[in-house]
Amino acid sequence: xxxxxxxxxxxxxxxxxxxxxxxxxxxxxxxxxxxxxxxxxxxxxxxxxxxxxxxxxxxxxxxxxxxxxxxxxxxxxxxxxxxxxxxxxxxxxxxxxxxxxxxxxxxxxxxxxxxxxxxxxxxxxxxxxxxxxxxxxxxxxxxxxxxxxxxxxxxxxxxxxxxxxxxxxxxxxxxx
Numbered sequence: 001x002x003x004x005x006x007x008x009x010x011x012x013x014x015x016x017x018x019x020x021x022x023x024x025x026x027x028x029x030x031x032x033x034x035x036x037x038x039x040x041x042x043x044x045x046x047x048x049x050x051x052x053x054x055x056x057x058x059x060x061x062x063x064x065x066x067x068x069x070x071x072x073x074x075x076x077x078x079x080x081x082x083x084x085x086x087x088x089x090x091x092x093x094x095x096x097x098x099x100x101x102x103x104x105x106x107x108x109x110x111x112x113x114x115x116x117x118x119x120x121x122x123x124x125x126x127x128x129x130x131x132x133x134x135x136x137x138x139x140x141x142x143x144x145x146x147x148x149x150x151x152x153x154x155x156x157x158x159x160x161x162x163x164x165x166x167x168x169x170x171x172x173x174x175x176x
Contacts (some may be wrong), residue, residue, distance in 0.1 A: 041108060
């Protein structure tokens with residue numbers, strides 16, 4: 001069987017994959033989804049000798065009848081079941097050693113995670129210098145938002161029409 005250092009690394013990999021994607025997981029039991037992820041990412045599943053179907057069948061075989069998860073001991077049994085399929089031509093012990101080396105020390109990765117797009121379209125849509133109409137009034141010259149004063153229609157109670165250029169000059173004309 002595997003040595004003590006390989007056993008510790010194998011158990012560490014089991015725990016990391018067992019808690020992946022589940023905030024309530026303790027790392028003592030692994031789900032079928034995480035078992036399939038482990039097999040895929042550690043290259044136990046090669047598409048020829050070991051397929052996704054084989055991985056699912058082995059998981060169902062080693063878990064209890066009503067159980068939905070496997071323990072570390074059942075995990076090792078599952079690896080033993082898959083080892084001869086993955087490494088044809090090797091003895092059972094050599095195949096198990098090889099499959100343990102594939103899994104030991106590995107961690108789950110976030111494959112296919114979408115990154116935020118910062119392309120030209122986003123820059124173009126958020127460029128305040130290109131805004132027109134009422135939207136233009138919501139920003140000052142530097143492009144900083146005016147806040148509430150940019151959104152509300154502030155009532156002008158001066159008595160003049162909105163675009164009148166000589167506002168405030170009446171009193172000066174009348175006093176003469």
